[in-house]
Amino acid sequence: MSGHTFDKPNVDHCPFMPVFGPPALSIERGSGTQVWDTDGKRYLDFLSGIAVTSLGHANPVVAEAIGRQASTLLHVSNFFSNPQAMAAAIKVNELLKDATGHSGQLFFTNSGAESNECALKLARKWGGRGRHTVVSAFGSFHGRTLATLAATGQPAKHEPFAPMPEGFKHVAWGDIDEIRDSVDGSVAAVMIEAIQGEGGVNPAPVGYLQGIRELCDEMGALMIIDEIQTGFGRTGKWFGFELDGVSPDVVTMAKAMGNGMPIGACWARKDVAAVFQPGDHGSTYSGTALATAAVSAVIDEMRRIDAPRLATEMGAKFTDLLIQLPQIESVRGAGLILGAQLAEGLNAPEIYQALIGKGLICNAVNASTLRFLPPLTVSETELVEATAMIAEVLQEVSS
Numbered sequence: 146m147s148g149h150t151f152d153k154p155n156v157d158h159c160p161f162m163p164v165f166g167p168p169a170l171s172i173e174r175g176s177g178t179q180v181w182d183t184d185g186k187r188y189l190d191f192l193s194g195i196a197v198t199s200l201g202h203a204n205p206v207v208a209e210a211i212g213r214q215a216s217t218l219l220h221v222s223n224f225f226s227n228p229q230a231m232a233a234a235i236k237v238n239e240l241l242k243d244a245t246g247h248s249g250q251l252f253f254t255n256s257g258a259e260s261n262e263c264a265l266k267l268a269r270k271w272g273g274r275g276r277h278t279v280v281s282a283f284g285s286f287h288g289r290t291l292a293t294l295a296a297t298g299q300p301a302k303h304e305p306f307a308p309m310p311e312g313f314k315h316v317a318w319g320d321i322d323e324i325r326d327s328v329d330g331s332v333a334a335v336m337i338e339a340i341q342g343e344g345g346v347n348p349a350p351v352g353y354l355q356g357i358r359e360l361c362d363e364m365g366a367l368m369i370i371d372e373i374q375t376g377f378g379r380t381g382k383w384f385g386f387e388l389d390g391v392s393p394d395v396v397t398m399a400k401a402m403g404n405g406m407p408i409g410a411c412w413a414r415k416d417v418a419a420v421f422q423p424g425d426h427g428s429t430y431s432g433t434a435l436a437t438a439a440v441s442a443v444i445d446e447m448r449r450i451d452a453p454r455l456a457t458e459m460g461a462k463f464t465d466l467l468i469q470l471p472q473i474e475s476v477r478g479a480g481l482i483l484g485a486q487l488a489e490g491l492n493a494p495e496i497y498q499a500l501i502g503k504g505l506i507c508n509a510v511n512a513s514t515l516r517f518l519p520p521l522t523v524s525e526t527e528l529v530e531a532t533a534m535i536a537e538v539l540q541e542v543s544s
């Protein structure tokens with residue numbers, strides 16, 4: 146396996162802070178679903194940089210847009226606008242208008258956590274003092290900055306950084322009664338994922354998001370949906386909340402939005418966005434021409450190939466293939482965000498390691514679940530090839 150020079154994160158020659166553990170591979174180049182490491186070994190990438198490269202590696206349409214923009218204009222500060230940012234914002238607003246039925250406005254960020262920070266600040270300004278609490282679910286993941294970490298429903302991740310910023314409350318995932326008991330007049334917003342990604346690929350139970358929508362309407366709280374992992378066609382819909390037919394007030398996104406170019410956005414219904422005034426929020430790189438050129442290329446290309454339909458079709462095919470393996474008990478998720486529940490006694494991290502040896506990249510999202518997030522452009526042949534590698538590894542570990 147390559148990457149030997151990095152395999153001890155704490156030794157003197159490693160230039161990275163030791164927050165990620167030893168990298169499994171050092172990857173040099175990619176094309177579509179495939180990547181090659183520094184030793185020239187080929188892998189099928191069924192993780193897509195955690196739902197980022199949804200149009201595949203080195204996508205020619207996105208690469209062309211980035212290349213052209215890089216030699217035209219990169220950045221101009223927020224005292225000015227640029228045609229790329231305007232065009233990309235209009236395209237994202239069109240998608241959200243179709244999905245929610247509301248006109249809205251957005252703020253471009255550089256990451257998922259920043260998109261959620263923007264949403265949290267918007268909720269606090271909208272709610273006002275005394276009504277600033279944000280309710281989110283246990284098992285959720287909303288980011289690594291202090292406020293988004295506080296919203297993240299994983300107490301073990303808070304513990305080393307206590308005290309957390311105040312004004313966050315967590316409820317059991319999927320339990321509408323518990324969330325009903327928690328949302329009172331002090332709550333500005335509920336922040337929720339359509340499918341918990343990092344939490345183990347846990348889809349919202351049918352009617353859960355609808356129930357939260359009704360509750361937010363009753364209590365005058367905002368409904369914020371974190372679509373950072375599920376957005377841009379991944380679930381078979383443009384946005385995961387469409388699976389439950391709800392219309393949120395605020396939607397956060399990133400990951401697949403730039404196909405690898407770091408960019409995100411916080412979108413809000415127009416009357417909600419209107420609580421922000423000049424000076425309330427900002428970022429040097431918000432809406433930079435380079436990143437927004439990538440966003441337009443991604444959306445145009447996803448529309449052209451009907452990426453949500455591909456996710457639905459390929460997701461159904463992959464599920465059918467996986468479920469035939471005797472060591473896989475069930476497959477959950479939607480479209481091409483899938484979690485394969487392993488039979489009792491099998492260890493997902495161990496299987497993940499063995500799959501890397503075979504040439505398949507996926508992720509052990511917990512001790513008993515493998516998570517698959519292939520590009521939405523994955524071919525049927527690649528699904529079959531990946532399934533054969535999984536079958537071999539599961540056979541080897543069970544015998």
Ligand SMILES: *Cc1c(COP(=O)(O)O)cnc(C)c1O
Nearest residue numbers: 256257258286287288342373374
């Ligand atoms: C990845 C992710 C984030 C954080 O995004 P970053 O770009 O890593 O800051 C937030 N929410 C969800 C649901 C995610 O999957």
